[in-house]
């Protein structure tokens with residue numbers, strides 16, 4: 423199914439090469455991912471962008487100043503790869519950087535912004551991730567994001583602009599006006615529970631800074647990696663996560679309106695990984711058209727719970743309410759939702775009919791409160807209907 427939504431309306435969904443493969447990328451891998459997107463159902467679930475991250479080019483530009491795809495990794499060239507991806511009804515993403523070099527030391531787009539945007543358009547690129555390494559000190563990052571945004575908007579092709587300045591320089595205050603469709607707000611994720619927890623907690627209370635056409639990006643997903651990355655930084659805390667932790671990770675990113683960019687090797691994905699990544703109820707919450715941020719409620723009694731036990735509430739376009747009960751702590755917890763706290767007093771005479779998005783079944787009808795017990799590092803996500 424072709425996606426005709428305006429560029430950046432809902433959080434981008436796709437796959438990115440960095441978390442698992444870093445420098446070890448080539449055109450066959452990208453083609454394999456495109457094939458699997460179609461054959462395994464990722465495309466039908468909503469995933470569309472296939473993004474090549476850092477390390478795709480030669481270390482020098484050519485004599486005309488153009489970036490050159492590394493012929494050893496991409497012998498057929500980027501245009502051919504884009505065509506392959508487009509023929510499958512998918513979209514093609516690439517990577518560059520604000521600075522003189524990318525984070526891995528390849529040429530960046532500084533002072534080549536308009537030239538590079540034209541080249542990306544010629545190659546058929548649909549998405550550009552734009553990193554923040556090697557930025558010259560004399561010039562502001564804000565200006566350089568505005569510059570590339572302008573270059574992309576005038577390059578003759580619709581290219582989704584994915585800013586990646588890791589939440590620095592008060593990015594929240596200027597990114598929406600810059601024209602970026604999504605922006606990284608955090609340091610790089612690691613395939614480890616502590617990292618997932620730290621990134622999620624860092625973005626609570628930032629719900630007013632995300633929404634349609636400019637989504638807060640909590641970084642690529644580590645779901646299904648199980649410690650298997652050739653990236654020393656991402657894998658530095660050995661062991662990966664268990665499936666419950668990956669489930670909680672996916673629920674947090676979905677509820678918080680983050681883009682959903684898969685980072686594992688989907689050629690090896692097991693059933694548990696696929697079930698998480700393609701959960702249609704979680705994806706529907708993430709892709710809800712009104713794109714509202716999720717607000718946090720602390721469970722009662724508030725003195726008892728630390729900040730790692732909370733609910734996220736997201737009002738959906740059809741009047742339903744998504745509620746995530748998150749227990750990021752190390753002990754089982756009861757997490758009590760008082761309906762009063764989401765604007766539903768007892769006197770309204772209204773109850774909530776609850777549907778469990780992970781188990782994909784109705785839980786029942788509740789009045790006044792709902793108090794599930796949630797195991798450590800786990801979550802429950804319900805879609806609530808007023809009845």
Ligand code: GLA
Nearest residue numbers: 440475476525526553586610
């Ligand atoms: C930065 C970004 C990562 C990745 C690498 C590539 O660290 O935050 O997501 O793109 O650069 O070098």
